[in-house]
Amino acid sequence: MLTIKNINTYYGKVHALKNISIxxxxxxxxxxxxxxGAGKTTMLNSISAVTPPAAGxxxxxxxxxxxxxxxxxxxxxxxxxxxxxxxxxxLSVEDNLELGAYLRYRGREGRGAIRKDLDDMYALFPRLxxxxxQAAGTLSGGEQQxxxxxxxxxxxxxxxxxxxxxxxxxxxxxxxxxxVIEQLRQERGTTVLLVEQNAKAALRMADRGYVLETGxxxxxxIASELLENKEVQRAYLGKDKKEIWEK
Amino acid sequence: xxxxDQISQYxxxxxxxxxxxxxxxxxxxIIHNSTGIINFAQGEFVMLGGMLTLFFLTALKxxxxxxxxxxxxxxxxxGIAFERLAIxxxxxxxxxSLVIITIGxxxxxxxxxxxxxxxxxxxxxxxxxxxxxxxxxATILPQHLWIFAVTVIVIICSKLYFNYxxxxxxxxxxxxxxxxxxxxxxxxxxxxxxxxxxxxxxGSMAGIIIAPLTMTSYDVGIMLGLKGFCAAIIxxxxxxxxxxxxxxxxxxxxxxxxxxxxxxxxxxxAFIILLIILLVRPQGLFKKGDTExx
Numbered sequence: 001m002l003t004i005k006n007i008n009t010y011y012g013k014v015h016a017l018k019n020i021s022i023x024x025x026x027x028x029x030x031x032x033x034x035x036x037g038a039g040k041t042t043m044l045n046s047i048s049a050v051t052p053p054a055a056g057x058x059x060x061x062x063x064x065x066x067x068x069x070x071x072x073x074x075x076x077x078x079x080x081x082x083x084x085x086x087x088x089x090x091l092s093v094e095d096n097l098e099l100g101a102y103l104r105y106r107g108r109e110g111r112g113a114i115r116k117d118l119d120d121m122y123a124l125f126p127r128l129x130x131x132x133x134q135a136a137g138t139l140s141g142g143e144q145q146x147x148x149x150x151x152x153x154x155x156x157x158x159x160x161x162x163x164x165x166x167x168x169x170x171x172x173x174x175x176x177x178x179x180v181i182e183q184l185r186q187e188r189g190t191t192v193l194l195v196e197q198n199a200k201a202a203l204r205m206a207d208r209g210y211v212l213e214t215g216x217x218x219x220x221x222i223a224s225e226l227l228e229n230k231e232v233q234r235a236y237l238g239k240d241k242k243e244i245w246e247k
Numbered sequence: 248x249x250x251x252d253q254i255s256q257y258x259x260x261x262x263x264x265x266x267x268x269x270x271x272x273x274x275x276x277i278i279h280n281s282t283g284i285i286n287f288a289q290g291e292f293v294m295l296g297g298m299l300t301l302f303f304l305t306a307l308k309x310x311x312x313x314x315x316x317x318x319x320x321x322x323x324x325x326g327i328a329f330e331r332l333a334i335x336x337x338x339x340x341x342x343x344s345l346v347i348i349t350i351g352x353x354x355x356x357x358x359x360x361x362x363x364x365x366x367x368x369x370x371x372x373x374x375x376x377x378x379x380x381x382x383x384x385a386t387i388l389p390q391h392l393w394i395f396a397v398t399v400i401v402i403i404c405s406k407l408y409f410n411y412x413x414x415x416x417x418x419x420x421x422x423x424x425x426x427x428x429x430x431x432x433x434x435x436x437x438x439x440x441x442x443x444x445x446x447x448x449x450g451s452m453a454g455i456i457i458a459p460l461t462m463t464s465y466d467v468g469i470m471l472g473l474k475g476f477c478a479a480i481i482x483x484x485x486x487x488x489x490x491x492x493x494x495x496x497x498x499x500x501x502x503x504x505x506x507x508x509x510x511x512x513x514x515x516x517a518f519i520i521l522l523i524i525l526l527v528r529p530q531g532l533f534k535k536g537d538t539e540x541x
Binding site: 048050069070071074075079080082086087088089090091095098099100102103105106151152155 | 413416417419420423424426427428429430431432433434435436
């Protein structure tokens with residue numbers, strides 16, 4: 001579905017992604033893990049054309065994404081839930097969700113279908129329904145994360161890019177967010193590219209994973225194998241050498 | 248005349264100039280909110296409104312209403328062209344360079360207007376006669392009522408647009424966070440273009456409704472533009488009621504100052520208020536401090 005070939009992206013003067021190649025198949029959940037500054041967010045922003053790659057190729061269903069603006073990427077069916085939520089704080093919860101369907105309002109689709117999706121979002125995130133008239137800025141961090149996800153889903157994406165959905169959230173809320181990702185895959189078959197610092201939770205849910213280090217892919221494989229990989233355990237799962245050696 | 252009567256007269260005329268400042272100020276706010284820049288060419292759209300109406304009315308002998316509609320349409324097109332030719336090509340320019348470009352743009356538009364229409368001051372006929380209407384001890388011209396009506400209608404329409412239509416909400420989203428707006432599929436550049444079109448239309452309307460009272464010439468845009476900017480600053484760059492109140496406060500204080508002290512201080516009052524606001528409450532009079540929640 002998505003094939004990324006040898007992309008190089010510069011963030012200002014920093015060479016943030018060096019010859020990265022990854023791919024996603026339809027219906028997969030793939031995770032990118034790595035430390036701060038490894039290039040995970042830049043990776044998603046390269047796909048979304050926020051920071052377009054300087055070299056290399058990104059193909060989505062065999063269409064080259066080169067030269068497209070962020071809104072055109074959304075139109076193709078790729079939606080990003082950005083790091084730090086980035087909901088439209090002065091606008092109401094419902095307005096935020098409606099804006100997620102912005103391109104559908106401009107298209108030929110009837111309002112009824114959008115209305116129905118709005119109800120689906122409220123069913124998926126009942127807390128948002130309770131607060132639908134409130135300004136998005138008054139929501140808690142977890143609720144804002146749900147809103148950001150709901151907003152992206154309103155566009156009916158075929159590929160969802162999630163950037164650190166668990167950042168700064170309480171463990172219970174993180175569980176709920178991950179439950180929703182799981183549910184999306186089962187009910188809608190949404191393909192997900194998940195960027196996470198919480199490597200353990202991400203690898204448990206994902207089918208495959210890539211490990212990024214200073215802008216390069218250093219490891220890739222089936223998620224369950226990465227979870228068992230000693231290097232991954234040491235570097236990203238917080239198990240120290242001693243624990244691993246004792247096994 | 249009693250002093251109280253005088254004051255009520257000053258209040259009334261202050262309210263109507265205030266309404267004009269508010270209309271111009273809202274134009275400033277809309278562009279500022281969607282691009283982060285202050286468009287100092289805003290005053291020139293005000294000038295274009297008055298001068299174009301006059302041109303269609305006298306040179307082409309069109310009826311007043313047709314002239315007004317054409318003037319607004321042409322001014323809006325100038326706004327669109329200005330964005331396409333002067334703002335959009337500067338892809339990675341900092342806001343301060345863009346602001347300087349708008350100053351350059353305003354000088355250019357003013358210069359062209361001077362070449363075409365000359366330096367004379369002209370009067371536009373009032374929309375519905377010159378018979379004053381008695382309101383208690385104060386009198387008011389029918390044109391003042393037009394000013395109030397147009398301002399109220401424009402403000403209500405823009406409120407409805409920004410709160411209840413998807414493209415209005417999209418513009419607010421862009422204003423708040425243009426990157427996130429791009430990520431939900433909003434074409435940010437189109438929204439910037441829209442904001443210039445809307446501001447130009449509003450500015451030209453302000454120029455048209457005030458022209459019968461204050462006369463118009465190629466250079467009225469400078470002062471009216473700066474007054475509108477004051478109104479927007481007092482209102483904390485809100486595209487709604489804040490700027491409307493800002494305009495009214497400014498208009499009323501100016502009119503009281505001119506009447507009770509000396510009319511020579513009229514413009515000084517506006518700029519003293521601007522300086523005080525910028526020093527004491529740069530976020531505007533009505534804005535509460537933003538609290539961030541993460």
